[in-house]
Amino acid sequence: MSDGVETFTIRVIDLKQYVYCPRILYYQVVLPAVRPLTYKMEAGITAHQVEEGREKRRSLRSYGLADGECTFNVPLFSAALGLSGILDMVIETETELIPVDYKQSRKIGKHVKLQLMAYGRLLELAHPTGKPVQRGFLYLIPERKATAVPFTPSLRRQLNQAITGLQQIIWQQQMPAPAKQPAQCVDCEFRRFCNDVVT
Numbered sequence: 001m002s003d004g005v006e007t008f009t010i011r012v013i014d015l016k017q018y019v020y021c022p023r024i025l026y027y028q029v030v031l032p033a034v035r036p037l038t039y040k041m042e043a044g045i046t047a048h049q050v051e052e053g054r055e056k057r058r059s060l061r062s063y064g065l066a067d068g069e070c071t072f073n074v075p076l077f078s079a080a081l082g083l084s085g086i087l088d089m090v091i092e093t094e095t096e097l098i099p100v101d102y103k104q105s106r107k108i109g110k111h112v113k114l115q116l117m118a119y120g121r122l123l124e125l126a127h128p129t130g131k132p133v134q135r136g137f138l139y140l141i142p143e144r145k146a147t148a149v150p151f152t153p154s155l156r157r158q159l160n161q162a163i164t165g166l167q168q169i170i171w172q173q174q175m176p177a178p179a180k181q182p183a184q185c186v187d188c189e190f191r192r193f194c195n196d197v198v199t
Ligand code: SF4
Pocket: 021, 022, 023, 024, 177, 178, 179, 184, 185, 188, 189, 190, 191, 192, 194, 197
C-alpha cells in the first residue's frame, strides 16, 4: 500500500463523487495528482466566503429559530470513521446542535443530504456537550433559502453504507463498476481512464 493511501482520509465532499460515480473517487485515490482545482471549485469557495459574511448579519429566523450561537468553518474529524470535513456553520441552541451546509445550487440532491448527514455524524462524535444532532439545514445560496433535513434512520443507514463503500475503494484499491448511466461519462474528466465504458 502506498504512503498516499495510508494517510488518506475520506472527506465529506467525497460523498458527492461517490453518489455520482464511485469510480471517480477511486481515481482520486490511485491517481491523486491528476485532478486540478477547477474554476468551478474556485468559484464555489468564493461563494461560500461571501455567504459566510452575509450569514453573520442574517437573523436565525431564516432557520425558524429564536436564538442560538453560530460558529463558522468548523473542522471535524473522526479517526473511527476515517472521515473529515469543514462544516460551514454550526448552530448551538439550548437543546441541540444543528449543522448548516451552504450550497451553490437550486436543488437538493441525494448527495447533499448525505454530506449534511456526514457533518451531523461528525458533530455527534466530536462535540463535548453531548447535545443531540437530529437535523441539519441546507442553505441554497441562489435561492437564499434554508431547508431542514431530518436525520432519519434511513439517511443514517445510507451514510454508513456509503462510508463502507468508500473505505473499500480506498483500502482495497479495487476499481468499482462504472457509472450506471453512460451519459454521465460523456463529459467526465476521467473518461480517458475508463476503457470499459461506451459513450
Ligand atoms: S468515465 Fe464514467 S465510469 Fe469512468 S469515472 Fe467518469 S463517470 Fe465514472
